[in-house]
Amino acid sequence: MIKKLVGLGLASIAAMLFASTASAQGVTKDEILIGGFGPITGPAAYIGLGGRDGLTMAIKEINAAGGVNGRKFRLIFEDDGHSPTRALGAVKKLIDQDKVFMIFCAAGSNATVGTIDYIKAQQRVMYVSFASAPAVTFPFSSYLFRGATTEVPRYGELYSEFIAEGLKAKKVAVMNGREEYPKNEGNALATALKDVYKVDVAARAEFNIGDKDFTPQLLAVKNSGAEVVAFFGNPAEAAIAMRQARELGLKQKFFVGATMVDKSFTLAAKENAEGATGFSLIPFLPGTPNPTLQAWEAKWKKEYPNLPVGRPNVFDVMAYTDMYVLAEAIKRAGPDLNTKSLIAGLEQIKNFSSSPLAAPITFTNKHHIGNLTLTVMEVKGGNWQPVGWKPSRPSEILKRYE
């Protein structure tokens, strides 16, 4: 009998140990292995390069300060080339081959959507820093968290309110790229404008990544009589389109998607960017004369002395601050770190800002949309500057999670 009980006890301990080890892939007593991916080549490299470097710098700082609960972070970062298939390949490699504990997604929406089903099937946590694709947080999944960026319907709410109430536009033209992020944001805006504010979407024009000429789309916009042109794409396309718009005599104000509210856009579009408006995901953009930001930029430049004009960009800041959110959650998860305790740790994050550079992040066990606070900016004198406009309409997107 005693032998049986001892045997049963040993079996239970072994099972518990096995379970703990199985769920704590990538975690040792002194290290947490994180897999990161994002586009460091291709048309959206401005996203992934910033993501990778911001993330790396935060990890270096956290490790230098002793790590979290006695463990230091190690990052393996893969390039997804802004492609969903390459992103899936990268995530499979990170989880199956490199045996990482969790994934930090520094990719755009286009690539991110390719990985979601696999992440859910593998039951690994993926912390998404930039992608606004709806599928990340809706329908709800315990394993997917959205950090610095927000969900597409929230963009739709804010964009439409600002254009209808802030810019007082009655007719709007929407130009968007055909890939995931610009298409989603263009659709969300058009729907909210029509349904909520009864604003006429006078023209919808699409384009492809890498297009060099926007004359047909701009002529359609011009003939529509729209008072505001909402543009969703990459800075390279926006720079050409806005130059051509001015050449073709379009006097309308341009509103751009949150991805372009960054130096990469103002540097590429130059004087044609003047007067453009858009929402920033962080309170201060690189280049703003804010002491905290300037101190951070000085630190960044010391870390990356040879990088070109335009960096650090908004993605450096978002990945950097999101890594601190993640570190805080891991700290709250306690010494027994596994997927379950990490989810519990993340869901304890409430109105958390790692520094004044970051928007406050909140996760609950009902929704994993971290950031619902965005700031309106306008290009003045070649730089993005806060406008001071605040939304007054309460957000309704959390209702669907109740």
Add this chain to the structure above:
Amino acid sequence: MTITIALQLLIAGLSVGSIYALVALALVIPFKASSILNFAQGELVTVGAYAALVLTALALPYWVVLPVTILIGFVVGLFIERAMIRRIMAAPEFTLVIATFAIGLIIKSAIRLYWQDNLFTIDNPLPFGSFRVAGVVLNPQYLWVIFCTTMLVVCLAWFFKFNPLGKAMRAVSQSQEAARLMGVSVERVLMISWGISSAIGALGGILLAPIIGINPEVGHLVLKALVAAVIGGFTSLPGAVVGGLLLGLIETYSGAFFGSTAKNILPFVVLVVFLLVRPYGLFGRAPLVRI
């Protein structure tokens, strides 16, 4: 569609087409001389754009940057031919094409090592902005590209018709063996043809930089240039120009009438249909075989 819009689209189509024409010209020259299709041509455009970026950063005026960039392109072309192409000339054509593809990847990766994929631009070199003629907006930067392409075609036509080196290139393109027997240094001719082609690519790079920006993917438009060259007949210089302009017009008008999806599909549909009707392109001729 009003007349003004139709004319505006015409100008836009010709402007984009002139870019394709320029790169197509650079593809055709080494092909005429050596029958090698240079898949690194797009990256040679990229080299020109980055050379212009570096020289502009040194605060050199555009009129100095322009010839120095072309010279850099010429030297890069000579180097590629001397260091690699000449050594594998005896290999099958397919191997040579893949080798040029590899050269392109090496160039692109080397650029990424320093500049990564960040987007850069250089200022409009012309001292005036866009202007209107009869309600149609003209961008001087595009006019500058069209002017340079036209001058280039004129210069190349003169070069191939009257210059001894140009004549030697034509001879080499007809028969390397016969040219050699006539005292032509085939190796020298091939090396210079690569230099010229690369210099044209670099010219394309500096002309495009203020219009479409600079990043390692600038050379991606070589695919469109290939289509232009095939439509033109691939061995014909005027054919490359006409093919480029035609492609630009098809893209622009199909985009205006049928949307952005058609803009990407229709040029290739036209290419396939065109080749079914004229397999040797607009200005190409079927090789004559004496029986």
